[in-house]
Amino acid sequence: MSDNGTPHGEVVSHGGDDFGSDAVRLDQGHIEGSGGLPARFENPGLPPHVARMSDLSEKAAKRAEKQVATLFGIASLATIVFIIAYFTVDPEMTAFVPGIGEANPYNVILGVCLGLALLGCGMGAVHWAKTLMPDTEMVEERHPQRASDADRQRAVDNFLQEGGKSQIGRRPLIKFSLAGALALPPLALVLPLVGGLGPLPKDNLSKTIWKKGDRLVRDPELTPIKADQVTIGSVYHVLPANIKESHEVLEDKAKAAVLLMRLDPSIIKSKKEIDWGYDGIVAYSKICTHVGCPVGLYEQQTHHLLCPCHQSTFDVTEDCKVIFGPAKRPLPQLPIEVDSEGYLVARSGFHEAVGPSFWERG
Amino acid sequence: MSSTPYDADGLRRGDKAPETPYSPGMKKIGGVAGWLDDRTGAAKPIGYLMKKVFPDHWSFMLGEVAMYSMIICLLSGTFLTFWFVPSAGQVVYDGSYVPLKGITMSEAYRSTLDISFDIRGGLLIRQIHHWAALLFIVALSVHMLRVFFTGAFRKPRELNWVIGCILSMLALVEGFAGYSLPDDLLSGTGLRAAEGFMRSVPVLGSYISYFVFNGPFPGESIIPRLYSVHVLLLPAILVGLFTVHIGLVFVHKHTQYPGPGRTNNNVVGFPVMPVYAAKAGGFFFIVFGVVALISGLVTINPIWAYGPYDPSPVTAGSQPDWYMGFADGALRLLPGWLEFEAFGFTFSFNVMIGAILLIPVMYTLMALYPFLEAWVTGDKREHHLLDRPRNRPTRTALGVAALTMYGVLMFAAGNDLMAIKLHLSINDITHILRAAFFIAPVIAFWVTKRICLSLQRKDRDLVLHGRETGRIIRTADGKFFEQHEPLDPYARWNLVDYDTDQPLQLEAPADENGVASPTARKDRVRAALSRFYFDDSVPAVTPAELAAAHHDGHGHEAIEGAPADEDRPALESSRREAPPRP
Amino acid sequence: MNALAARRRHPAAIALLILLGLVVTGVGYSVLAPKTASATTASASQVEEGKKLFLANCATCHGLQAQGTKAGPSLAGVGAAAVDFQMGTGRMPMAAPAVQAPRVNEVRFTQEQIDAVAAYIASLAPGPAIPSPEYTSGENANVALGAELFRVNCAMCHNFAGSGGALTRGKYAPNLRDIEGKHIYEAMVTGPQSMPVFNDDNISPEGKNDIIAYLHAVDKQENRGGMALGNLGPVSEGLFIWVFGLGIMIAFAVWLGRKAA
Structure with a gap:
């Protein structure tokens, strides 16, 4: 806006006027220039230079020199301490460090020494520049960013005329085949990349390794659970027993993790939930239907399940429907029963896809 | 050159003797430098570069902090690659950290533990790398804010603003990739969520997920792939774009704040040699030193405490690093009803809006802003003098409103920690932030604009009536007034060196034959936007106004500086009796 | 410039206070003496x-x-x-x-x-x-197994380092720093307030002892890399770099740009 200085170059000054200057209405209340006064204030120019202490007295300059030298000295000294500490301090040693408490001081010593070394270097240089190097401000002229018209003309000419000598304009066969030749071969590079990135999902996202008769086992011990061990208010973090035979443990776990809870059957509001459970013991997928974090926070009094990532809240008494947060779908329930030895087993796999939504989950 | 190559002397015959005798300084550094210049001709550009002038202001150092943090990341990152093993292969830990002995984990996690505990100084470098990364994005964000609020993105720097936006967005991705590499419980949970984000893409979601992870989550491919992206692909693009970014700064020369002696056609400051070389060079060491100090004293990302990634456990307070906080916060605020099923397909807008769309949309809007503003103002001039934020009330207010929106999202990402530390209900916080996302920016816009206009009027008042001296004068006829001291021309110039745009008026919407102009609709939008921007602007004091204020003491109205035909009453900003002209 | 700097520092001061508050809260828990x-x-x-x-x-x-x-x-x-x-x-x-x-x-x-x-x-x-002291001392226990049990069963509410976490509607899982082993054990078997019950069939007494051992190890070993910032994860780290990192940088930048006396 403010090109009030000496106009420089022919393009810059009031270039804005070429757009609709008539459309801009000067407000009448704002007085611009009358009675021989200029429309704008004049730029007063650079203020007079104020000398620094070190410019005026050699003593101050000497002091500044000493300060700079001290800072540089600290840099060397801290580096030497760093090197000594690197070799002599035991990384396993613990000691009381003020402000941190009981700690391994190794990292602290190295960090502080390195920090001081670098700071000494940097602050010395800056202090030197500030106190002893010239502090008279310099003025550099600007020139308009655009090239001169002649240069532009030459560039265009070069492009059109010299480029024209390739005869590309006159030989459409070359033009079109070149376009194809440039556009298509990159596909040959992209295709192996994209094609090799990974397998197609097929229906894998909808399946877990839970099968009928799989025992529910504790995570991480992988021991089976008897129904009578699950007391009211308990929560068990559960995996399928066949995770032991899995070749893709983490991948299978990421879909098959289950939370097992026991509620008083009288407070369960969903009939399906009671049917799919066993005597108030219910098993739900632990993978959030929002973006897949493990929903592990079970409040045994309110029977709410909370996801620690985005706070989706599920009500276990109402078939884990969402009562708060960004998730939409309830957590899928795993139907369970008890086998002949009294251990909890899956009655079937999940009846729907677990985890975050995807387009074709339907 | 010589055509008689018979002996060595003959070869030399064509050599030119130096045209001017060497100066003593020339002799001193002439040897090696001359050898180089003989082969590169670099003396001319280097000589020019050393004379280049940079203006001094603390806010101009923010970009430098970002640049230096990036360099620190490159240096420390190179160190880390010597030990880090980008593999998800499972191994049993047997290192020196007892609480993890015998635990199965990925090689990536084990090697990160080794860097932390078994390589001397490794933990320090890891912490330097991570702290510098956080500082990098903090500094570049604040640098962007400085550029935005001072209007440094205007012609001819729009391109550089766009490059900066791309750099900033890539920095987020680079940061997230790095955060995910150690394969600890926290970063794995982040990847777990990222997989959920990908699935929310309509039609292609599950394919994208399978292609990125090479099969079902987590798989063994994501760590090496992210590693290649983190240490090779993105750094190459970042460094390349950054080189262009800084190159354009050299081409454009740095902007400067308005002030006495500073015009749109000059740069006032200190030359690279010696002042800026020492200051900027020294500042690199200062930034590095501060990062090293912080890394020595403050833990960051204690991956050993999180444990290895396992899809079953999770930790309370699962958050991404701060720069991804706003996207995570958006996911926490978006309501579940945005997911629905139609035609047998699932539309997960509750996830997609925050996780897939938010970042590109935000950066696109940011990148487009200079062009929007240029269209509204119709201004095609080059701008090298910065705006004081108060002198662009609408832009400043828009910026603060956008920042508020961003802030609400970022706070939302910490809603669980706010709940425990402030003893509030997480549900209440979420509800309040949902409302605040829409309400707070409006309030922020209004308040900021009022503050800017008030500050402008204060400046006008100061120019017109000078500083209050605190001296009370009694005139002969018993009147009291406080003496005001006129500003000196240098101080005054700081306050009056700005232009005010006037709202664009619509040209005739139809020609004399009643045919509507083909651009009428666009013009109307533009005029409306222009009014929105400039309707209540406060123009700078002119010499005539200052003279009027001095002459008759009726200058108060001029403080408002509002068009006379406006029905808004003039703000009575000063009740003082103006001093008689000496 | 001064006005700008002052405005920048103002919100920083509030954030600093919050941070101080966090640190003080953390330190405050270390007062409880074991019995x-x-x-x-x-x-x-x-x-x-x-x-x-x-x-x-x-x-x-x-x-x-x-x-x-x-x-x-x-x-x-x-x-x-x-x-x-x-x-x-x-x-x-x-x-x-x-x-x-x-x-x-x-x-x-x-x-x-x-x-x-x-x-x-x-x-x-x-x-x-x-419980019998045999299972609450955290001695003769497997810290690594305890850590794994802790991550699966406890960390989702109490945070990876036992720093605590939020539950619904103002409820929370408390900080577990410097808690007597006996009380940790009792909480697991009784399921106080919102906490579910982890009876001895769910986590064996030895497993509980392992968890106690892990928590005791965390009490001692949190300061490997310096101040732990309350072990709250990336949020406190982000707050720190915004307040202190940026604050220090701006202070240096102002010093660098100011004319020497």
């Missing part, structure tokens, strides 16, 4: 003494026969462990009604008094007993 655990069999006189204490301090909310009222639940069957946990950590008697009883550093009762009330409650109906 010796004693699981003695209850004598009749102890039960009688406990009943007196119960009537004086607890009956208002829990009823004269500990049958529960609107203000407090029935205590039949909660066992001595629950009493020892709730009173031993100062949660009971509650100072004021709240969504959740907070831990109080100054316990109002001596261990003898608490044992007496525990004996009385245990005499009403069978429930979890005060």
